[in-house]
Amino acid sequence: AACSSKYVLSQMHPMWQEPLAIPGGDRQSPIDIVVRKSVYDSELKPLVTDYDPQTCQQIWNNGYSFLVEYDDTTDKSTVKGGPLQDKYRLCQFHFHWGESNAWGSEHTVDRKLFSAELHLVHWNSDKYSLFEEAVMEENGLAVIGVFLKVGKRHEGLQKLVDALPAIRHKNSVVDFNRFDPACLLPSNTDDYWTYHGSLTTPPLTESVTWMVMKQHIEVSHDQLAVFRSLLFTSADEEVQKGMVNNFRVQQSPCGRTVRSSFS
Numbered sequence: 001a002a003c004s005s006k007y008v009l010s011q012m013h014p015m016w017q018e019p020l021a022i023p024g025g026d027r028q029s030p031i032d033i034v035v036r037k038s039v040y041d042s043e044l045k046p047l048v049t050d051y052d053p054q055t056c057q058q059i060w061n062n063g064y065s066f067l068v069e070y071d072d073t074t075d076k077s078t079v080k081g082g083p084l085q086d087k088y089r090l091c092q093f094h095f096h097w098g099e100s101n102a103w104g105s106e107h108t109v110d111r112k113l114f115s116a117e118l119h120l121v122h123w124n125s126d127k128y129s130l131f132e133e134a135v136m137e138e139n140g141l142a143v144i145g146v147f148l149k150v151g152k153r154h155e156g157l158q159k160l161v162d163a164l165p166a167i168r169h170k171n172s173v174v175d176f177n178r179f180d181p182a183c184l185l186p187s188n189t190d191d192y193w194t195y196h197g198s199l200t201t202p203p204l205t206e207s208v209t210w211m212v213m214k215q216h217i218e219v220s221h222d223q224l225a226v227f228r229s230l231l232f233t234s235a236d237e238e239v240q241k242g243m244v245n246n247f248r249v250q251q252s253p254c255g256r257t258v259r260s261s262f263s
């Protein structure tokens with residue numbers, strides 16, 4: 001199995017080639033969450049998020065997704081509780097989506113694909129002083145994953161959707177202030193699955209405590225269509241490529257147990 005070797009099969013991926021060797025390589029993300037194999041852990045506490053909309057700084061297209069970046073020089077926007085021993089600082093959030101509503105998420109639940117997936121990326125500010133430091137450490141990062149389903153329009157998301165045409169091309173950036181990412185969380189954040197995994201894009205480091213929300217949020221077809229109007233390519237490139245299917249292929253669980261905060 002891929003777990004025993006230090007090498008993973010090189011899976012072609014439109015955006016980037018899976019590296020042949022990944023440090024460790026036995027706790028990669030994303031994975032399929034097999035509900036009946038997940039283990040209820042009554043010790044898991046509710047997640048405590050405390051986000052300050054004033055720390056929102058900019059939104060930009062990094063050629064793989066679009067990121068909303070937060071000022072992470074102080075502990076103003078944080079997550080703690082849940083499976084976490086420490087306090088983690090929000091540095092950015094971004095999404096993954098498909099070219100069709102039929103797929104697009106990175107994690108799946110009993111193989112069920114969602115149309116998109118939100119990732120709120122935090123780093124351990126109790127133990128480290130910079131994201132770049134934390135990204136290399138076992139307990140360095142905490143990412144909250146939220147599934148998106150196409151349905152009713154998400155009012156809070158619209159402010160973000162309206163900013164996307166200004167960052168159509170790779171490396172474009174615009175100021176973006178006072179956005180409260182809490183509006184993107186489902187009403188119930190007490191029910192989640194958690195497991196130890198990795199970043200799903202390079203550097204793929206195995207430093208992430210994943211907390212995947214059981215409850216999804218709904219966005220409209222039109223809102224998701226604007227995500228798909230973004231481009232992977234910068235303005236000066238001859239061939240423009242639509243930013244779709246920016247998700248990683250699923251990785252082997254390698255014997256990992258996914259815990260649930262609910263029975």
Ligand SMILES: N/C(=N\S(N)(=O)=O)N1CCCC1
Pocket residue numbers: 119121143198199200201202203
């Ligand atoms: N892959 C990532 N996040 S993710 N998709 O694993 O949440 N990142 C790469 C550098 C900063 C965050």
Ligand SMILES: [Zn+2]
Pocket residue numbers: 094095096119200
């Ligand atoms: Zn992500």
